[in-house]
Amino acid sequence: MKLLRYGEKGKEKPGLLDKSGQIRDLSAHIPDLAGDALSPSSLAKIAALDPASLPAVSGKPRIGAAVGGSPKFLAIGLNYTDHANEVGLAIPTEPIVFMKANSSLCGPNDAVEKPRGSTKLDWEVEIAIIIGSRAKYISEADALNHVAGYSVCNDVSERFFQIERLGQWTKGKSHDTFGPLGPWMVTKDEIADVQKLPMWCDVNGKRCQTGSTATMIFGVKKIVSYLSEIMTLMPGDVIATGTPPGVGMGMKPPKFLNVGDVVTLGIEGLGEQRQEIVAA
Structure with missing residues (x-):
């Protein structure tokens, strides 16, 4: 569904x-x-x-974030071998975990705000896991039993805030609108193999990211099991799982988003998103 x-x-x-x-x-x-x-x-x-x-919905209504009331918005960093290589960082030996504020979640086609003081606004197409049932200390073999489905996520990032302003990555990941999620939650039964999904991201009509979930360092089962050992996962939790190469920070020279730019992205079987960058 x-x-x-x-x-x-x-x-x-x-x-x-x-x-x-x-x-x-x-x-x-x-x-x-x-x-x-x-x-x-x-x-x-x-x-x-x-x-x-079921009643048909008329017109073309705004599409909101794929799920509501998410208890937690989690994310995994440097989870694609080719992305880690492009930014010159070592391949992680275990998942790198950070948090995005729940308030950053928004609709897949909502405008993305460029924060005040932002100089390095970046894009990241990612597959998001939506948790469907409470999970604590679960095995990888049992992990998918706790997954409701999957969605497209743009892990919007302000690299200056994230890397150069000290502290945790969260500060560069949590501004309002930094978590477009959707257009749908696709239930897991519709996805034959979540580790074989092509994904892409364009900026102003130019292809920047082309990748596949096949190059994830830690797959969906590992991520869910691993996180369940650190914290209890709850229904509605959203987990962004990392991005393939082609982010602005990895380009030579680096390229970042400005007001008026348009980002489009998608994952096979999970739909597409479109965001225009506006001033906060």
Whole structure:
């Protein structure tokens, strides 16, 4: 299934995208695509519905972040061998974990703000894992049983804030709009092999990133299991899993985003995003 949230910011409703591309309203069945609505039992009940029986949503509403009320927004750094090589950093021996503020989550086509004082605004196409059930000390073999689905994420980053202003990466990763997520959460049953998904990112129509989840250093199962040993994962948690090469910081010379630039990105089977850069 392709599940989504639509409507103006802060008032999103849950929806389902049928096979014809029509959004169907799920409000009569779940209050939001969040929390317990992401559990295996809840998703099974939604899957059993006849999409044609659900109200069709008219027009072209705004698409919100793929899930709502996320308890945590986690991310993995330097998780693609070719990306680590392009920025001249050693291949990690275990996942590099950092946090993005929940308030940075936004719709896949919402404008991205360039923060005040920003000089090195960057893009990162990533596949995000959406957790569906509580996970603590789980094995890699059991990891996917706790995954509700996957989504496209742009891990927008301000490199000056992230690297040159001391402290943790979080400060360069957490500005409002730095977490476009969507357009959908695609349930895991629709993805034959999450470790074989092509991905791309264009800036102003020029291809910058071309990659595949096949070059991830730590795969989805490892990431979920590893994080469950550090903290309890909860339904609705979002985990951005790293980016392939082609980010602005890795270019020679480096290239960064300015007001008016347009970023488009996507992952096979998970949809596409488009963001215009605006001043904060």
